[in-house]
């Protein structure tokens with residue numbers, strides 16, 4: 025494959041970054057391997073990766089360095105962390121760095137799907153390459169300027185120094201001549217040793233957007249304003265698969281500020297990223313549009329899911345989970361026989377309802393259709409999928425669609441699906457190209473999410489007379505995310521049972537893992553940490569139940585199940601997915617799992633004496649190639665109200681690039697984990713989500729938050745080691761650790777989430 | 787009608803019952819105040835009316851006539867606001883940041899009325915403000931730090 029750069033604008037490079045759309049073709053060396061060789065990690069992602077410094081860095085004559093952030097910022101700090109890697113490797117002074125957000129264009133920037141806890145994991149090295157190449161070009165330019173050997177100059181904190189003479193020259197002065205130089209060959213890159221890092225792995229890094237956020241001057245998708253812009257909201261079909269029959273907008277049009285109504289086509293399931301259809305109310309402001317929508321009289325055609333009802337579906341799943349059979353995911357020894365002949369057995373069922381991501385900023389997009397092109401401004405986690413989907417619906421080429429990625433007011437997986445961008449684009453086109461901001465209200469968001477799936481998990485264990493585990497049986501029932509793209513899908517897919525069903529490292533002789541069928545009746549989508557939520561809840565609750573039945577210490581039983589330190593090839597666990605990572609580079613390392621358990625139990629003083637009504641609970645889970653263990657401490661009062669004095673959580677995510685943001689991500693995951701465990705539930709009746717705002721769909725607030733969260737990052741300073749994910753892996757252990765703590769405090773076992781009022785019953 | 791926002795008088799021509807939130811955001815273009823729920827359930831839209839925190843998504847603009855509104859864009863004009871903002875940065879509170887305008891306005895109003903809030907006071911004053919990213923523990927720490935700094939006579 026070609027590895028050269030064509031059609032780069034040098035002036036563009038010097039003057040500062042402009043959205044000029046120059047086309048760069050750069051080779052993807054990782055993709056040049058033989059076609060039949062399996063590809064992993066960043067090489068396996070659509071459009072792979074790009075490490076061309078001229079794509080990512082520009083230097084102005086005053087020395088201001090502009091670094092492009094090509095992944096979406098949604099609170100995880102990626103606009104700080106990845107540009108900081110570039111800055112560090114190129115010896116730029118962070119206080120003189122500006123960050124510019126990339127538009128949606130994966131051919132230019134490499135993969136931009138901001139999901140799967142992948143951004144830093146996949147782009148740490150490409151961004152180091154960018155920085156190293158830039159630094160070397162600046163050094164070469166300085167050497168030429170002074171006519172000295174390149175070996176005598178060294179870049180240091182925004183200047184290049186001629187070491188023998190002490191002469192210095194700033195990056196701004198070198199920008200133009202450096203830009204004329206060829207980009208050095210990847211083989212010749214030299215990297216800074218970790219001991220010389222200024223920002224990578226350091227604790228003092230400030231969030232690049234922190235000050236703007238604190239003064240209310242950032243621009244989220246919701247804040248975009250264009251000249252001559254109108255506002256719109258959509259009345260969506262209430263249930264998935266329903267369509268518009270007829271509507272009457274007489275009263276709507278009387279609302280002051282309402283301009284007109286129009287319809288959007290419904291798309292039959294599978295939903296994919298298509299709009300749901302419905303009636304759009306266009307107005308001079310959002311409020312008028314909302315008022316106008318309330319006044320619509322709409323009749324809908326019922327659809328295939330109009331009788332979806334959560335209670336009945338739960339019964340259906342329960343039956344499936346309690347019958348032998350379904351797709352066998354892994355079978356080792358003979359678990360059924362062992363269960364029949366065991367000295368003791370245990371079995372339990374767990375239920376986890378649908379959840380909505382409910383990012384604080386609801387979905388929103390502003391579109392400007394211009395006939396043969398369209399601009400869309402939106403908080404999207406999937407800039408390229410947004411571009412492709414909008415183009416498809418407008419019958420344009422992707423190159424004719426410009427996706428301006430704004431800051432995201434949270435994402436959590438909801439904003440990976442660009443249905444709302446398509447709505448805005450179609451509306452602008454229907455308005456003959458008038459710019460429109462299409463706003464989802466919180467009701468729209470909660471009633472038309474791509475929901476976290478609903479799950480029923482059945483577990484059984486067999487013990488010998490000494491309490492040692494002989495058999496492990498797990499039957500997992502849940503509609504698959506893939507049903508959103510292929511309506512015939514009724515089984516979980518590799519990436520779903522690879523989230524904590526098959527890839528459990530338990531040293532038990534007989535293991536049986538099964539997946540009975542389940543049909544989807546709503547749009548199922550990614551929610552932070554995805555299928556790890558139900559799987560970890562069931563597995564880690566069940567292990568605590570096993571320990572209790574055998575009257576043994578939970579931690580001891582957990583470590584015994586995990587067994588001796590070893591590296592397990594995930595393929596031997598029938599895990600072909602392994603989070604998309606190489607099984608050689610990322611084996612399941614039971615020693616790392618053990619160490620986070622030991623670390624967290626040590627820090628939390630596991631087993632400490634607590635007064636009546638208080639307890640500790642433990643859980644550990646491996647996800648997104650990161651190892652996490654948590655101890656939650658609860659206090660349950662006489663009224664059954666739960667408070668959480670403290671959570672300790674130990675995380676081994678390999679080398680840490682921005683430890684401060686890792687901590688904040690883990691803290692946030694703890695709180696979101698508490699939220700879903702204590703309060704989270706979306707239920708359906710007549711195909712419609714019963715909850716529609718934060719009164720019905722409750723989330724954790726300040727008064728329900730843990731009083732203290734102690735994040736313990738496992739030390740790791742070898743930056744040649746593979747990185748783990750950060751955004752999601754903090755979530756899965758929280759619900760089981762919390763419910764295990766509740767059991768310790770009250771002897772009451774919670775098997776159905778959310779906890780909510782279950783402890784109030786006498 | 788005339789409303790005063792951040793000490794500046796604005797003449798706006800909107801229906802009396804339009805919530806302050808939409809008058810600010812869509813009519814006046816002041817987008818620092820956020821929309822999160824529209825039902826007084828999340829606090830993203832919090833502004834001060836004569837110093838009191840209110841949910842602007844459910845407060846008709848008519849009620850702001852002859853009152854002084856303070857939004858996120860001007861909390862820094864108050865010592866407590868400056869102390870809160872400084873503590874927010876010092877603790878790296880925000881994640882996505884979308885709730886933080888509301889959090890900062892609520893926290894500033896809290897310190898204006900209570901210079902030494904306890905944990906219970908903080909729970910009471912701040913539980914109307916949802917942060918879906920989960921920054922609560924840092925918010926609590928930052929409020930306490932700001933209170934301490936104000937008491938010691940400096941703002942950050």
Ligand code: FES
Pocket residue numbers: 820821822823824825826827828829830831832841842843844
């Ligand atoms: S937007 Fe006003 S309280 Fe949520």
Ligand code: FES
Pocket residue numbers: 099384433434880881882883884885886916917918919920921
């Ligand atoms: S920082 Fe994202 S909602 Fe609070």
